[in-house]
Amino acid sequence: MELFQKLGTEIEGVWREQNYNEDIFPALAADALRRADLPAKISAWDVVAWTLQQPELPPQKDPSANFGDPPITLYVAPRFFIDVYFWLDGTTQVHQHSFCGAFQVLLGSSLHSGYNFERAESINSFTETGEMSLKVCELLKVGDVKEIRAGRQYIHSLFHLDQPSATIVIRTEKSPMHLPQFSYHKPSLALDPFFEHQTTTKKLQAIRALYHVNRPDADRQVSELLENADFQTSFAMLSTVHGFLSQGEMGRLFNLEGPPARFKGFLDIVARRHGSKAADLPAVFAHRDRENEIVRRRGYVTDPEHRFFLAMLLNVDDRDTILRLTGERFPGTDPTSKILDWIYDLAQTRVVGVNSPNALGIDDFGDIDLSIVENLLRGRSDQETREAIISEYGAEKSAAADLEGRLTKVHNSPIFKPLFRGQST
Numbered sequence: 001m002e003l004f005q006k007l008g009t010e011i012e013g014v015w016r017e018q019n020y021n022e023d024i025f026p027a028l029a030a031d032a033l034r035r036a037d038l039p040a041k042i043s044a045w046d047v048v049a050w051t052l053q054q055p056e057l058p059p060q061k062d063p064s065a066n067f068g069d070p071p072i073t074l075y076v077a078p079r080f081f082i083d084v085y086f087w088l089d090g091t092t093q094v095h096q097h098s099f100c101g102a103f104q105v106l107l108g109s110s111l112h113s114g115y116n117f118e119r120a121e122s123i124n125s126f127t128e129t130g131e132m133s134l135k136v137c138e139l140l141k142v143g144d145v146k147e148i149r150a151g152r153q154y155i156h157s158l159f160h161l162d163q164p165s166a167t168i169v170i171r172t173e174k175s176p177m178h179l180p181q182f183s184y185h186k187p188s189l190a191l192d193p194f195f196e197h198q199t200t201t202k203k204l205q206a207i208r209a210l211y212h213v214n215r216p217d218a219d220r221q222v223s224e225l226l227e228n229a230d231f232q233t234s235f236a237m238l239s240t241v242h243g244f245l246s247q248g249e250m251g252r253l254f255n256l257e258g259p260p261a262r263f264k265g266f267l268d269i270v271a272r273r274h275g276s277k278a279a280d281l282p283a284v285f286a287h288r289d290r291e292n293e294i295v296r297r298r299g300y301v302t303d304p305e306h307r308f309f310l311a312m313l314l315n316v317d318d319r320d321t322i323l324r325l326t327g328e329r330f331p332g333t334d335p336t337s338k339i340l341d342w343i344y345d346l347a348q349t350r351v352v353g354v355n356s357p358n359a360l361g362i363d364d365f366g367d368i369d370l371s372i373v374e375n376l377l378r379g380r381s382d383q384e385t386r387e388a389i390i391s392e393y394g395a396e397k398s399a400a401a402d403l404e405g406r407l408t409k410v411h412n413s414p415i416f417k418p419l420f421r422g423q424s425t
Helices: 002-017 024-038 044-053 198-212 217-228 231-245 251-253 258-278 281-298 304-315 319-329 335-348 369-379 382-393 395-400 405-412
Strands: 071-076 082-088 094-097 102-108 110-124 127-140 145-148 151-161 165-172 183-185 190-191
Touching: 002 071, 002 082, 024 102, 024 145, 024 165, 024 183, 044 071, 044 102, 044 127, 044 145, 094 183, 102 335, 110 231, 110 304, 110 335, 127 231, 127 319, 145 198, 151 304, 183 281, 198 217, 198 231, 217 231, 231 281, 251 335, 258 281, 281 304, 304 335, 319 335, 319 395, 335 369, 369 405, 382 395, 382 405
Parallel strands: none
Antiparallel strands: 071 082, 082 165, 094 151, 102 145, 102 165, 110 127, 110 151, 127 190, 183 190
8 A cells, every 4th residue: 555655665765774773673663653643544444445456465474364363464675564463352462572663553442561571490492480570551542653672672462452453563574583482371481382393283183182072081191191291391281181171161050170170180290290390380270261261251241341341350460550541441430430330230241141140250249249349449458348348238237148258259259350469358
């Protein structure tokens, strides 16, 4: 397209004069995007229409659409290219890049999070353990621009809030200096998602086949493999098996405890073999379970505000940030009251066709539960919350309603975990 050709030609000329210095490219690309202001001149659907009308497109950098739904390459220069990525679903994947550049929101909005990763141990070239911490979390809207830095200096996630969303990306090719391109698994694991070993890949495929057809000897065969596997391969096997043995819809429907217990047995094998390296693996998979649960619940609702709330719970780990983002998204409202309204609405939303009491996934969620959430959300301790509930409803009604059980239920809900993380009792 002409606008992208003009943008690309300008960047190529300026960058060539700087001898293709990658250190300055992110700022150069970001500045060019801001000045071009393409979202004010062209829509994402113009890009789609142009793509369908062309007899021959520029060389496509990702013809198989491994990243984007779809990615469309609009300009190719000797050392960089310009893509538009369309997104139909949000993703929580935290990652770094082996390239640099900049991106701009063309359609929709996104929740952008930046992280630090303090490496504790490099297990091999493709696997590290350490500690992840949130550095920044912000809302991005149409026209917003962010620089992309290569390597560990830019570890981030970009969760697309609207369906569809689209971003303009100006980026270099991969740099060997910034490989591998790690993905991060909260709270403590970094892995190269592009690592592939043919024998391991084929074994993982065979494991999937065993569990797809419910082979009775599947657990035994996986256990034997784990007894001798390296840490990286062990995690790959655990990830494969986890998809079959996590507490899915059938487990909830029939209250099955077997699959999680079987998975814990695999974790125990890896812990015995790898010791401290495996200490955080239960937390990694617990976080994955929680993400899957919230993604499932987000799929039950269509209201944009409810989906925004669940997206925050999926991506943000602390109450203060959730309150701040709510205030930014809905200026002029009280964030706490807004969140309580959402929780009430979700508690009243019945889900057809699944074994779930409501969109929150919490049985018998009523007025006392909402009062508990409000008190905790306003920063009160468990004891202060007990006293407030008894004062509001009376000691007899509070006891009859099982106040202690309801308080525990709220704390244990995966939905509410980031709202009350680290709160005193």
